Amino acid sequence: MTTPVTSLFKLFKGKTISFNSLMNNENNSEKRIIQSLNRMKPILFIDRDGTLINEPPDLQIDSYEKLDFVPDVLYWLSRIKKEFDYYLVMVTNQDGLGSPNFPDEKFWGPHNLLLKALYAAGIQFDEILIDRSLPENNLLTRKPNIGLVKKFLNSDFDISSSWVIGDRETDEFFAQNIGCKAIRFGNKATVHGTITAYSWEAIYNYLKPKRKANINRKTTETEIQLALNLDGNGLAAVNTGIAFFNHMLEQFVRHSGVDLTLTCQGDLQVDEHHTIEDVGIALGQAIRQAIGTKRGIMRYGFALPMDESKARVLIDFSGRPFLKFKGKFTREYVGQMPTEMVKHFFYSIAYSALITLHIDFKGENDHHKIEAIFKAFGRSIAMAIKQEGSQIPSTKGTL
């Protein structure tokens, strides 16, 4: 049998770790493994002239009069900087900078004023890379060549999720050479089917993380296809082969506001265990993937009554899996769902979503108790995933 613990810890790059060592040892390597699950940072390689500031007819910004910002760039780029997790790198070709035609002293005044204005809007570039050569020099440091950014390529940065944002064809080639994606700023036709953005607002909306996940999970016991959208409308299409379990998952979806499409073909001829367990694991994985960096989300809980029963679910997207489950069922089954599998389902979710869950309930009718738990879980998830602001809700800076 596949237990949630072994299934989950297969995720840790093949390393097996025990739950007890995870929870009891403050400074163990397992914690670091969990931290490393946080995604590596992608980079925005942003062009300067024609992208942040307008390019004059002579293509050279060598006086304060020529410094002219692209509309709304300060507002939208500051939101990108604040709300999304990108490393910001400015990469700019400044043809012949330092030569008599373009002396340093004429460049740095307007350039530093640009940086001050960006800074005042909350935008600080992590690095600024300037190539001073002329096109005919054909230097490896000049875009679209990647000499200036080579150090990022074999590093911890997430290059495949990185972007070049620039106004020229050379910026598109630059992205190709890096191996990342490109957004062509402005209204010129793109050469390689690159995404075109006419405004910084469009760039912001395009880069905004989509909180969705797709899971395809196949074992000898179950085959699961699952699509989750955390910013959904409470729409469910669920088929696990266990009617009562479907009904409970639909309650979770309606009360959480997420969209969930789920089919599970499990070995129900054996019993219901693998189906319920593996749906929990897959749903937990999907939640963990879709929640991303957890920026702006909250920690929450919810309690609700269901006739004579009541349930309380407290949730924390802590990055530390834990389940406390307090309450008793009197029946062995509700529909085709074994009541002992309710705890096991939430255990599987907690472990694969890396969340802390405290569930307690009381009542007389087991159907009501279970329904109250799933509804309260849905409500807690709804509040916990709601994005308000852009802060990661932890003083540690990561969850």
Ligand SMILES: [Mg+2]
């Ligand atoms: Mg440019």
